[in-house]
Amino acid sequence: MYLALYRKYRPRTFDDVISQEPITITLKNQIKNGSAGHAYLFTGSRGTGKTTCAKIFAMAVNCLDPKDGNPCLECERCREILDGSATDIVEMDAASNNGVDDVRQLRDEVLYTPVSCKYRVYIIDEVHMLSGAAFNALLKTLEEPPAHVKFILATTELQKVPATIVSRCQRFEFRRIDPADSSKRLFFAAENEGITLDSDAADLISRLSDGGMRDALSILDRCASADKHVTSEVVRKCAGVAETSHLAAFSDMIAEHDAAGCIRLLSELYKNSKDMSLVIDELSERFRDIMIYKTAPNDLDLLSALPSEYDSIKVSAEKFTMGDILRCLNLMRECADNIGKTRSRKILAEICFVKMCSGYSAETSTAAHAVRMKPEMRVTQIPKEEFVPTPPEKMSRENLINLNKMRALGEETAKLVNEESADTAVSPDFEEPPEILPETPTAPSADDIPPIEESAAAETDKSPETEKKEEPTAEKGENKAAFPETISEEDWKNAIHKCDFMTMTMLEGSAAEISDGMLIIHSSNNMLVNNVKDEELTAFSKEISDALGYNINVKIVRESVPENEDEVSKIAKLLKKAKQLGVEIKQE
Numbered sequence: 001m002y003l004a005l006y007r008k009y010r011p012r013t014f015d016d017v018i019s020q021e022p023i024t025i026t027l028k029n030q031i032k033n034g035s036a037g038h039a040y041l042f043t044g045s046r047g048t049g050k051t052t053c054a055k056i057f058a059m060a061v062n063c064l065d066p067k068d069g070n071p072c073l074e075c076e077r078c079r080e081i082l083d084g085s086a087t088d089i090v091e092m093d094a095a096s097n098n099g100v101d102d103v104r105q106l107r108d109e110v111l112y113t114p115v116s117c118k119y120r121v122y123i124i125d126e127v128h129m130l131s132g133a134a135f136n137a138l139l140k141t142l143e144e145p146p147a148h149v150k151f152i153l154a155t156t157e158l159q160k161v162p163a164t165i166v167s168r169c170q171r172f173e174f175r176r177i178d179p180a181d182s183s184k185r186l187f188f189a190a191e192n193e194g195i196t197l198d199s200d201a202a203d204l205i206s207r208l209s210d211g212g213m214r215d216a217l218s219i220l221d222r223c224a225s226a227d228k229h230v231t232s233e234v235v236r237k238c239a240g241v242a243e244t245s246h247l248a249a250f251s252d253m254i255a256e257h258d259a260a261g262c263i264r265l266l267s268e269l270y271k272n273s274k275d276m277s278l279v280i281d282e283l284s285e286r287f288r289d290i291m292i293y294k295t296a297p298n299d300l301d302l303l304s305a306l307p308s309e310y311d312s313i314k315v316s317a318e319k320f321t322m323g324d325i326l327r328c329l330n331l332m333r334e335c336a337d338n339i340g341k342t343r344s345r346k347i348l349a350e351i352c353f354v355k356m357c358s359g360y361s362a363e364t365s366t367a368a369h370a371v372r373m374k375p376e377m378r379v380t381q382i383p384k385e386e387f388v389p390t391p392p393e394k395m396s397r398e399n400l401i402n403l404n405k406m407r408a409l410g411e412e413t414a415k416l417v418n419e420e421s422a423d424t425a426v427s428p429d430f431e432e433p434p435e436i437l438p439e440t441p442t443a444p445s446a447d448d449i450p451p452i453e454e455s456a457a458a459e460t461d462k463s464p465e466t467e468k469k470e471e472p473t474a475e476k477g478e479n480k481a482a483f484p485e486t487i488s489e490e491d492w493k494n495a496i497h498k499c500d501f502m503t504m505t506m507l508e509g510s511a512a513e514i515s516d517g518m519l520i521i522h523s524s525n526n527m528l529v530n531n532v533k534d535e536e537l538t539a540f541s542k543e544i545s546d547a548l549g550y551n552i553n554v555k556i557v558r559e560s561v562p563e564n565e566d567e568v569s570k571i572a573k574l575l576k577k578a579k580q581l582g583v584e585i586k587q588e
């Protein structure tokens with residue numbers, strides 16, 4: 001039977017445990033002196049050896065012939081515990097047994113004397129997952145435990161364990177495995193298994209496993225089954241990590257504002273089944289290194305990159321300002337936060353790259369979007385609902401914050417329209433915004449924005465006196481009627497804002513018409529045009545039908561747009577000028 005490497009090379013004595021000497025030495029001494037406590041709390045991130053040490057401890061306290069505080073591994077008790085047949089060693093995963101009943105059962109059980117061992121040892125993993133009532137039940141047991149019982153609680157999240165529990169335990173903090181120790185262990189396992197392991201491959205595995213030995217051995221396992229000679233390239237392939245050369249290429253292209261290049265490379269990686277969120281993570285790591293290098297160029301040991309990558313980090317560091325680096329890091333963080341929530345990971349990654357290449361900033365992204373994409377929004381009073389990019393229940397906290405920022409921007413942006421409408425327009429076919437109405441809504445502060453419905457209601461209450469510039473807020477019937485013959489610009493905009501955040505971002509700035517029984521979306525957004533392929537079109541149609549309130553099939557058509565933004569703004573300026581001069585312009 002094949003035994004996974006991480007099981008096979010799991011330490012069996014305290015001396016085998018790496019990187020946790022202060023803990024193992026203390027535990028060994030306690031065993032030797034017969035001074036082991038009755039309750040321990042092991043804390044630390046995953047894969048640092050908490051449960052492993054708990055099991056070694058369970059063997060050591062019960063071993064008939066301990067060697068310098070270590071279990072002998074040969075006596076009856078040791079073997080019983082090793083092969084899992086000892087009923088006196090109880091492992092409990094609090095993640096799945098977190099109720100008060102589970103703990104009560106445990107509490108009743110502890111009263112009985114052990115079957116074969118000297119001590120009954122309870123190992124409760126992920127103890128922070130216990131419910132409040134369960135913690136209380138456990139607390140009673142911890143207060144007066146029978147002499148034949150020992151508890152080892154393990155957790156990755158100490159802050160979630162009640163102080164009353166913590167104070168009753170001896171606490172040990174497991175640190176992340178030192179990369180050098182992790183590499184050493186990997187080499188040991190590789191040699192035993194007849195695997196050739198390159199030293200930079202071992203370094204990379206240690207880095208990828210982020211201080212967790214179990215993960216490190218699992219990665220080695222996966223790599224070795226692909227190739228008995230494990231090189232760093234093999235590791236990258238098996239772990240689905242972007243290659244260093246790709247990461248360097250990405251940073252170069254971002255420095256040169258080469259969005260097309262980034263998209264091409266991204267799509268190549270995508271074809272090779274690279275996980276898009278990993279690409280973003282790896283690139284974040286690289287930008288983090290560039291940032292660290294710029295801040296502390298002499299402390300190369302702070303970099304997470306391999307020594308062979310230092311030169312390329314230095315080169316990249318010269319191409320970016322600190323501002324650019326922070327901006328890109330923010331955009332990637334924003335992307336990483338959202339990428340798990342969407343079915344179109346690739347598109348989200350592409351958007352992130354385009355933003356990084358275009359000097360776009362994460363902090364102001366939504367607000368900036370409002371300025372660039374929807375000048376008309378700020379000049380006429382519009383129903384509050386218009387401001388809502390997604391229905392409230394679908395809105396993430398971050399979107400909500402952006403939304404609030406956007407609202408707060410109301411006044412400022414109204415001014416902007418006058419000065420910059422031409423400069424900021426992205427598409428030449430924008431109508432010249434009408435003059436600002438005096439009753440442009442003043443922006444409520446981020447804190448006092450009432451829930452959407454309430455504010456809409458309040459608005460209507462006040463409105464009898466103000467003139468009727470408000471359209472009744474969209475009365476989309478639940479019953480999906482047959483689709484109409486035409487669609488107004490306003491209805492389309494309303495519909496866009498009812499779509500989910502991703503879709504909304506892609507559709508922004510598009511136009512729609514109904515023709516041949518289909519909704520034709522004209523868009524210059526390459527993400528939309530290139531990425532929503534046939535198989536996705538049904539889901540896409542459905543989402544848009546839901547937003548529109550009637551069922552209709554969707555077709556996406558590319559709308560040609562001048563090559564670069566300079567040209568766009570030139571044309572927009574020209575149009576504005578022409579209009580000022582009274583020249584009549586026919587668009588489309």
Ligand SMILES: [Zn+2]
Binds near residue numbers: 064072
């Ligand atoms: Zn033994």
